[in-house]
Amino acid sequence: MSSLSNSLQLKHGLALCCPHSSSLTRPHPSSSIGFRSFHRNFVVASSFSNDNREFVIVGGGNAAGYAARTFVENGMADGRLCIVSKEAYAPYERPALTKGYLFPLDKKPVRLPSFHTCVGSGGERQTPEWYKEKGIEMIYEDPVTSIDTEKQTLTTNSGKLLKYGSLIIATGCTASRFPEKIGGNIPGVHYIRDVADADSLISSLEKAKKVVIIGGGYIGMEVAAAxxxxxxxTTVIFPENQLLRRLFTPSLAQRYEELYKENGVKFLKGVSIKNLEAGSDGRVAAVKLGDGSIVEADTTIIGIGAKPTASPFEVVGLNTTVGGIQVDGLFRTSIPGIFAVGDVAAFPLKMYDRVARVEHVDHARRSAQHCVKALLSAQTHMYDYLPYFYSRVFEYEGSPRKVWWQFYGDNVGETFEIGNFDPKIATFWIDSGKLKGVLLESGSAEEFELLPELARNQPSIDKTQLRKASSVEEALEIAKASLLNEQKA
Structure with missing residues (x-):
């Protein structure tokens, strides 16, 4: 459940500690990209539904959980922080939903509370009790529907009026859906974005015989493995000519496709879908393709991307090119005291000098932490993110082969593929003689640790030498030696 918006222009098209009191006035660090400095006034009023009004986070996903931890680490959560979520659960590690959560019931699937944040990065499990112990006010199942930036108030779906001193928007994304007129809401048609979605899908899988997955990206690959x-x-259908086109090279995509076929998955590539059809019981029964042919299905999962959940925050300022809420390198919006982090934030991708919106758990974690540290201190250094993507599939008990790949950097330039996929494979992207991106499948811990160093430092690589590498290990040693030589120079 991870992606990079097309703002990154990936080759295939692919955001002064102060005393707790009834009045809060805090200078904002200056920004080098034109977001003005300001003062915000925080006022307590008895008519508001939230007791903790100094800091409010809207959203209950990864970014909210990691932001909460950072507030706690800085001693600024107790009695000061309120989190407003549309979900019924405390923040959790969302990638689990298309991985361990979908394991067969006899293969020890993961369930809450095992994947509450921040266990995904080795931190403490932040259960609902954790938030209570830390003095953080949680408002569940009550999404924000409107904002008044002048009065610094939020209104929720149930009619609650909430007050904020500083606001962090961490609303993430929603799954892109098929229109209702072509069957997008028929029973048995599933989208995956939260625990309720995953529970509904599992209920269908328990009774399913023929499954059709629409989409050849992260969701399609991870659900098909499950x-x-x-x-x-299982049949996977998508309009492109290869899996994960925005990142994989055609030859790498073919390797993965062959692996899935060996596990019984069928593919229909380069086809369009006319509509989804219901059977006599009202549930989905078939997928009708553009050429009129029919693919039977009693369960259908649609994984065709996601869109930022920016409503009702349009007034804060949207980026019309990449979507989402425009922020600077400290995650400040154009309105004083309002920030946006995670999937919904359109932010300056410093190392590539462009604006990006990244849909990935790693960015959700890091952006939240960076934002809160900037908010609570005099920190002024800009967010400097290195794009990172990964997937883990076939990890359940009894699987003949567990698959785990990682990618760092930018997939631009000439590609060099080393290895035969059994047991591992690596792809290097070289542009103007420099290493720009690297993907590794089935690497060791030490090899995976090398990848971000290579992608961030972009060493010059001898392409002839790299092309002659007889193994992934040799290719990585060539890249590592190039890195060390440049660091010594």
């Missing part, structure tokens, strides 16, 4: 574990007849 349905293999359920031993279900």
């Amino acid at each position: 349905t293999v574990g359920w031993k279900l007849d």
Whole structure:
């Protein structure tokens, strides 16, 4: 459940500690990209529904959980922080939903509270009790529907009026859906974005025989791996000519496709979908393709991307090119005291000098931490993010092969593929003689640790030498030696 918006222009198209009191006035660090300095006034009023009004986070995903931890680490959470979420659960590590959560029921699937934040990065498990112990006010199942930036108030779906001194928007994304007129809401048609979605899908999988997955990206690949574990007849349909086109090279995509085929998955590539059809029981029964042919399905999962959940915050300022809420390198919006982090933030991608919106758990974590540190201190250094993506599939018990790949950097330039995929493979992107990006499948811990160093430092690589590498290990040693030589120079 991870992606980079097309703002990154990936080759295939692919945001002064102060005393706790009834009045808060805090200078904001200056920004080098034109977001003005300001003062905000925080006023307590008895008519507001939230007791903790100094800091408010809207959103209940990864970014909210990691922001909460950073507030706690700085001693600024107790009695000061309120989190407003549309979900019924405390923040959790969302990637689990298309990985361990979908394991067959006899393969020890993960369930809450095992994947509450911040266990994904080795931190303490932040259960609902944790938030209570830390004095953080949680408002569940009550999404924000409007904002008044002049009065610094939020209104929720239930009619609650909330007050904020500083506001962090961490609303993430929502799954892109098929229109209702072509069957997007038929029972048995699933989208995955939260625990309720995953629970609904599992209920269908327990009774399913023929599954159709629409989409050849992260969701499609991860869900297909899970349905293999359920031993279900699985077909993956997508309009592109290869899997994960925004990142994989055609040859690498073919390797993964062959692996899935070996596990019984069928692919229909380069086809369009006319509509989804219901059977006599009202549930989905088939997918009708553009050429009129029919693919039977009693369960359908749609994974065709996501869109930032920017409503009702349009007034804060949107980026019309990449979507989401425009922020600077400290995650400040154009309105004083309002910030945006995670999937919803359109931010300056410093190392590549462009604006990006990144849909990935790593960015959600890091952006939240960076934002809160800037908010609570005199920190002024700008967010300097290195794009990172990964996937883990076929990890359930009894799987003949567990798959785990990682990518760092930018996939621009000439590609060099080393290895035969059994047991591992690596792809290097070289542009103007410099290493720009690297992907590794089935690497060791030490090899994975090398990848971000290579991608961030972008050493010059001898392409002839790299092309002659007889193994992934040799290719990585060539890249490592190039890095060390430049660091010594």
